[in-house]
Amino acid sequence: xxxxxxxxxxxxxxxxxxxxxxxxxxxxxxxxxxxxxxxxxxxxxxxxxxxxxxxxxxxxxxxxxxxxxxxxxxxxxxxxxxxxxxxxxxxxxxxxxxxxxxxxxxxxxxxxxxxxxxxxxxxxxxxxxxxxxxxxxxxxxxxxxxxxxxxxxxxxxxxxxxxxxxxxxxxxxxxxxxxxxxxxxxxxxxxxxxxxxxxxxxxxxxxxxxxxxxxxxxxxxxxxxxxxxxxxxxxxxxxxxxxxxxxxxxxxxxxxxxxxxxxxxxxxxxxxxxxxxxxxxxxxxxxxxxxxxxxxxxxxxxxxxxxxxxxxxxxxxxxxxxxxxxxxxxxxxxxxxxxxxxxxxxx
Amino acid sequence: xxxxxxxxxxxxxxxxxxxxxxxxxxxxxxxxxxxxxxxxxxxxxxxxxxxxxxxxxxxxxxxxxxxxxxxxxxxxxxxxxxxxxxxxxxxxxxxxxxxxxxxxxxxxxxxxxxxxxxxxxxxxxxxxxxxxxxxxxxxxxxxxxxxxxxxxxxxxxxxxxxxxxxxxxxxxxxxxxxxxxxxxxxxxxxxxxxxxxxxxxxxxxxxxxxxxxxxxxxxxxxxxxxxxxxxxxxxxxxxxxxxxxxxxxxxxxxxxxxxxxxxxxxxxxxxxxxxxxxxxxxxxxxxxxxxxxxxxxxxxxxxxxxxxxxxxxxxxxxxxxxxxxxxxxxxxxxxxxxxxxxxxxxxxxxxxxxxxxxxxxxxxxxxxxxxxxxxxxxxxxxxxxxxxxxxxxxxxxxxxxxxxxxxxxxxxxxxxxxxxxxxxxxxxxxxxxxxxxxxxxxxxxxxxxxxxxxxxxxxxxxxxxxxxxxxxxxxxxxxxxxxxxxxxxxxxxxxxxxxxxxxxxxxxxxxxxxxxxxxxx
Numbered sequence: 001x002x003x004x005x006x007x008x009x010x011x012x013x014x015x016x017x018x019x020x021x022x023x024x025x026x027x028x029x030x031x032x033x034x035x036x037x038x039x040x041x042x043x044x045x046x047x048x049x050x051x052x053x054x055x056x057x058x059x060x061x062x063x064x065x066x067x068x069x070x071x072x073x074x075x076x077x078x079x080x081x082x083x084x085x086x087x088x089x090x091x092x093x094x095x096x097x098x099x100x101x102x103x104x105x106x107x108x109x110x111x112x113x114x115x116x117x118x119x120x121x122x123x124x125x126x127x128x129x130x131x132x133x134x135x136x137x138x139x140x141x142x143x144x145x146x147x148x149x150x151x152x153x154x155x156x157x158x159x160x161x162x163x164x165x166x167x168x169x170x171x172x173x174x175x176x177x178x179x180x181x182x183x184x185x186x187x188x189x190x191x192x193x194x195x196x197x198x199x200x201x202x203x204x205x206x207x208x209x210x211x212x213x214x215x216x217x218x219x220x221x222x223x224x225x226x227x228x229x230x231x232x233x234x235x236x237x238x239x240x241x242x243x244x245x246x247x248x249x250x251x252x253x254x255x256x257x258x259x260x261x262x263x264x265x266x267x268x269x270x271x272x273x274x275x276x277x278x279x280x281x282x283x284x285x286x287x288x289x290x291x292x293x294x295x296x297x298x299x300x301x302x303x304x305x306x307x308x309x310x311x312x313x314x315x316x317x318x319x320x321x322x323x324x325x326x327x328x329x330x331x332x333x334x335x336x337x338x339x340x341x342x343x344x345x346x347x
Numbered sequence: 348x349x350x351x352x353x354x355x356x357x358x359x360x361x362x363x364x365x366x367x368x369x370x371x372x373x374x375x376x377x378x379x380x381x382x383x384x385x386x387x388x389x390x391x392x393x394x395x396x397x398x399x400x401x402x403x404x405x406x407x408x409x410x411x412x413x414x415x416x417x418x419x420x421x422x423x424x425x426x427x428x429x430x431x432x433x434x435x436x437x438x439x440x441x442x443x444x445x446x447x448x449x450x451x452x453x454x455x456x457x458x459x460x461x462x463x464x465x466x467x468x469x470x471x472x473x474x475x476x477x478x479x480x481x482x483x484x485x486x487x488x489x490x491x492x493x494x495x496x497x498x499x500x501x502x503x504x505x506x507x508x509x510x511x512x513x514x515x516x517x518x519x520x521x522x523x524x525x526x527x528x529x530x531x532x533x534x535x536x537x538x539x540x541x542x543x544x545x546x547x548x549x550x551x552x553x554x555x556x557x558x559x560x561x562x563x564x565x566x567x568x569x570x571x572x573x574x575x576x577x578x579x580x581x582x583x584x585x586x587x588x589x590x591x592x593x594x595x596x597x598x599x600x601x602x603x604x605x606x607x608x609x610x611x612x613x614x615x616x617x618x619x620x621x622x623x624x625x626x627x628x629x630x631x632x633x634x635x636x637x638x639x640x641x642x643x644x645x646x647x648x649x650x651x652x653x654x655x656x657x658x659x660x661x662x663x664x665x666x667x668x669x670x671x672x673x674x675x676x677x678x679x680x681x682x683x684x685x686x687x688x689x690x691x692x693x694x695x696x697x698x699x700x701x702x703x704x705x706x707x708x709x710x711x712x713x714x715x716x717x718x719x720x721x722x723x724x725x726x727x728x729x730x731x732x733x734x735x736x737x738x739x740x741x742x743x744x745x746x747x748x749x750x751x752x753x754x755x756x757x758x759x760x761x762x763x764x765x766x767x768x769x770x771x772x773x774x775x776x777x778x779x780x781x782x783x784x785x786x787x788x789x790x791x792x793x794x795x796x797x798x799x800x801x802x803x804x805x806x807x808x809x810x811x812x813x814x815x816x817x818x819x820x821x822x823x824x825x826x827x828x829x830x831x832x833x834x835x836x837x838x839x840x841x842x843x844x845x846x847x848x849x850x851x852x853x854x855x856x857x858x859x860x861x862x863x864x865x866x867x868x
Contacts, residue, residue: 214739215731222728225717232676232714233729233783234700292719 031297034286037334038305045312057315071307072200073098073255073262075300077271077278078285079207080251082299085282086211087244088224088291089149089156093163094252094278097141098271099171101256105134106180106266109187118180127186134257135250141167142249146242164275171268180266191262199258203251208296220244224291280327281306284334305330373436375400375567376421376452376536381430383416390416394430394593396586398536398567403558405582405599406571408611412588414571418538421569422454423447434535451535455525455542463514468496470513471528499531503557518545526557537561538569543577547663548867555581575604575830576863587611608831623814627838628652630688631822632704632791634673637682642668643846646682650791650822655813657837658826660866664843666826667709670793673824674706675699686791700732703790707780707797709826715780716768723764725779726750730786753782758808774805781812792816793824798832810836830859842866 042058049057058064077094084091107118109130117123141163148159189195211217219240222230231237255274260266285302287294309330313323378396382389391413398404406414419425421432423441431438434450441447444454461470469476469492477491496509505527507520516524522545529537543551558568558581570582578585579599587594587610594610632650637643643665650656658666672679675693684691686702693699696706708714717725727735727746735746750764757778761771768776777797784792797813798806813836817823827833833840840852842865849865 213741213743215736215741216739218724218728218731218741221720221724222717225720226714228714229708229717230728232674232696232706232708234696234732235728236695236697288719290719292717 031286031295031301034284034298034301034305038301038308041305041312042308045308045315048312048316052316057312063311063315067304067307067311068197069262070310071303072196073259073271074274074277074281074306075200075303076203076251076255076258077274078281078299078303079203079296080248080255081275081278082282082285082287082294082296083207083211083220083244084156084248085279085287085289086220086224086291086294087241088227089241089245090160090279090289091145091245091248092157092160092275092279093141093145093167094248094255095271095274095276096164096167096171097138097249097252098256098259098274099268100141100167100174101134101137101253102260102270103171103174103180103256103266103268104137105130105187105257106183106260107174108133109183109260110180111182111184114182117182118175124184127184127190130187130260131190131257134260135253138249138251138253138256139246140249141252142246143242145249146245149245150238150241168268171270174268177268179268180260181264183260183264183266188261188264191258191260191264196258196262199254203254204296204300211296216240216243221292224293226292277306280331283331286338288338289335302334374398374433375435377431377433377436378417378421379431379433381417381420381427381432383420383425383427389591391420391427391591394588394591396421396569396593397596398569399584400535400567401562401565402583403562403568403570403581404584404586405578406569406586406588407573407578407607408588408594412611413591414588415540416591417588418454418540418569418571421447421536422452422538448532448534452538453529453532453534453536454538454540455529456540461513461521461525464512466510466512467507467516467524468492468509470524471496471499471509471531499527503527503530503560504553519547519550522546523550523553526554530557530561534566536567536569538571540571541573542570543572543574544662548661551577573829575607578607579604623818625653625818627654628820631686632673632824633685633688635683635685637669637672637679637684639668639672639677640680643672643843646843646848648841648848648851650824652790652820652822653817654838655817655823655825655836657833657840658824658843659828659830659833659840659862660843662828663845664866665846666843667795669843670706670795670824670826673699674704674793676706697732700729700787703788704793705729705784705787705789705791706793707777707784707795709795709799711773711776711780711800716776718769719767721765722754722759722761722768722771722779723747723750725768726753726764726782726786729783732787734787749786750782753785757782757812772802772805774801774809777801777809778805781809785816789821791822791824793826795826796828797825798827798829830862833862834858 045057049055077098080094081091108122108125109127110117110119110123112123114123122129145160145163148154149156211220219230219235222233222235223237223240227237256271259270263270281302282294282299283289283302284305285295285298285300287298306327309327310323313326374397376396376398378394381391381394383391394413394417396404396417406417408414416425420427421441423444423446426442432441433439439450441450441452447454462473465473472492472495477488477495478485479488479491480486493509500507500509505523507516507524513521513524522542526539526542542554546554561568570577572578582599584596585599585602585607586596587607589611628651630649631652635647637646646669648656658669660666668677671677673684673693675695675698678694684693686704691698691702699706712718717728727750730746731741735742747764754761754764759771759778759782760775768779771779781797794813798809801809810832813823813825825833825836827836834857837857838854840854840857840862842849842852842862844866852861852865
């Protein structure tokens with residue numbers, strides 16, 4: 001699973017030319033397995049589309065656009081949580097951090113036409129202000145998560161559960177539950193058209209490279225695989241964990257900005273439950289909750305699988321309740337399949 | 348009775364000879380022609396064993412010799428592929444551990460099998476609790492169970508509260524409870540798999556007293572151990588195994604250590620410890636009155652370039668703690684460390700690594716390997732602290748080439764560097780970890796039990812490597828619980844007991860006796 005794979009992204013800039021490996025010795029990578037599942041699911045929906053609806057599922061540009069758009073926002077959270085899970089942790093707060101960041105960013109992006117702006121003195125600001133505001137909120141939340149986990153030893157599940165509840169509270173308290181609207185076009189541009197997709201893909205490539213070709217990435221895997229050995233190998237585990245969670249917060253903040261810009265409004269209920277979709281996509285993508293194993297490529301594919309399923313069920317007219325049932329089954333099945341594969345390797 | 352000379356050391360077990368050596372008593376347990384194969388390995392091949400009542404029968408052999416597998420077969424954990432087990436002369440089948448227990452065979456496992464959240468009494472009597480009934484419903488009779496435990500403990504001279512939860516006990520006390528539990532079955536045969544590994548000396552004596560009591564009751568005790576001294580203290584018979592084969596059985600009083608070692612390893616001691624004499628250089632590391640409160644105190648020594656300083660002592664003497672403190676894993680509470688004459692406050696492994704220290708930790712699985720990562724990633728993790736990195740990016744091409752070189756040099760057996768390290772054998776994992784530290788080009792190498800749990804061949808290779816590194820001017824500290832290793836490899840030996848240094852021995856004056864003398868305080 002940890003074999004070098006050169007199928008994705010180009011080699012990293014500078015020194016990080018992809019490591020060489022004798023051809024033919026490469027084993028079927030984990031991503032290939034998930035990719036096959038993705039192709040299978042897409043084909044299944046296509047066939048069922050023709051059978052039940054007499055229409056194509058895949059070859060509909062508008063539907064595909066909606067799928068990738070949906071995938072993009074949660075995808076940012078999934079990238080964030082992937083690296084966190086690789087360290088052996090978890091981040092339940094990303095959906096809530098998305099909300100508070102969306103609120104803060106929106107409040108700094110209002111136009112002066114708005115007579116009830118959150119900060120009447122701070123309207124018509126250049127888009128860099130809401131951008132930085134939103135990111136800072138995310139960074140702060142992530143830093144608090146990381147510090148709690150690294151310095152006090154509180155389990156990641158508990159620390160980020162606390163942040164999940166508290167950040168949602170902050171998002172509501174920020175405007176007393178009122179939506180923040182009438183955002184300036186130079187801000188909403190961030191969420192227009194294919195922008196969210198571009199942001200997602202660029203982020204995915206950056207983190208793919210970071211995890212595979214940088215010291216940051218190597219240490220992230222090392223800590224997840226064995227924190228004690230990492231410490232004895234000279235890695236400052238506490239500091240690294242704080243960085244990882246802070247970056248996760250930053251990405252949640254970015255997702256908040258994109259969400260607010262896309263919807264032209266900031267609302268406290270944004271991103272509700274996204275953290276679980278993000279974790280689900282990560283797990284479907286082959287990242288091990290035990291830490292040390294996982295790829296951004298897998299997560300992206302896992303994300304697309306979730307997106308296609310949601311869209312496909314809607315297309316087929318399946319009741320939303322049944323969609324959730326199937327989704328739940330798929331998540332468990334993906335992990336079970338992965339565990340089975342690991343088991344088989346050992347014998 | 349004939350003498351041991353008539354027992355050819357490498358000859359197969361011979362009916363007549365053994366009948367002559369041993370008394371006429373019928374055997375309690377006989378194992379004959381047992382073979383057991385696992386996928387890829389034959390763990391046991393045509394193995395035999397005979398246990399006399401009222402004796403201690405020691406099983407000796409290197410790791411992987413098949414002792415534990417044989418015991419698991421006798422205890423019903425594994426089924427033999429072929430062969431026969433006879434109890435009191437009658438062939439038996441032992442399909443499960445419960446069946447073995449019912450047949451009168453109790454085993455104390457190497458791993459502790461107690462339930463931490465239950466009391467000592469509940470653990471001892473589990474599945475056999477005394478009951479009191481209401482006619483339609485039975486309850487555990489706690490008062491009776493308490494009484495039974497106290498009775499058992501009094502007989503065995505154990506001073507542990509039966510009502511305390513096991514999780515509050517020290518590892519040694521858990522082991523004692525485990526032993527008491529095994530005795531409580533009143534079995535004919537008691538199997539002990541390295542029972543003293545977690546025990547201090549006083550507790551070992553206690554265990555030996557329990558064993559003597561059991562012997563007097565006619566119990567046959569099968570005793571697996573790596574500790575030579577124990578064999579000569581308590582064993583009546585000794586059987587040696589090597590590489591899954593039965594080698595020989597002796598009366599303990601008729602043989603000596605050298606013969607046993609020769610049989611166990613199948614070669615002479617000299618070949619195993621190819622220590623080269625190298626010129627000793629300047630002081631590389633100097634430790635003065637180093638203490639870690641509550642753990643060890645006033646440790647002082649000088650370590651010179653090219654020197655191998657052996658660190659001997661019993662389990663729990665504080666050797667590992669000293670190593671971890673010097674390396675900054677648990678910073679010292681007082682004392683000083685000088686590297687190349689310069690004082691250094693070592694507050695983290697990073698600080699230690701910066702001045703060229705390296706620590707190969709004792710526990711490969713807990714603090715050594717990144718099990719789910721590749722061999723390559725395991726090798727490169729330490730050196731990435733300060734080399735092969737430009738602007739945060741890893742210079743993978745150069746680093747991989749370096750690792751390939753080390754893989755060849757250390758003869759690490761793996762399909763390629765991308766194999767997960769957990770799929771490698773213990774010896775090859777250990778070599779991978781040594782490679783991790785060699786990449787950092789250390790000046791001071793601290794090795795904590797460098798050859799624990801690895802096979803004989805790899806062991807010799809690692810010894811040769813350590814010797815070679817010292818020859819290149821590295822200063823080496825080697826902690827080892829294996830006497831022959833300490834004696835064979837060290838230029839000087841520092842002995843610890845109960846958290847302090849009890850003495851230094853030169854290579855020329857050191858032997859097993861002098862070390863044991865210092866190690867026991």
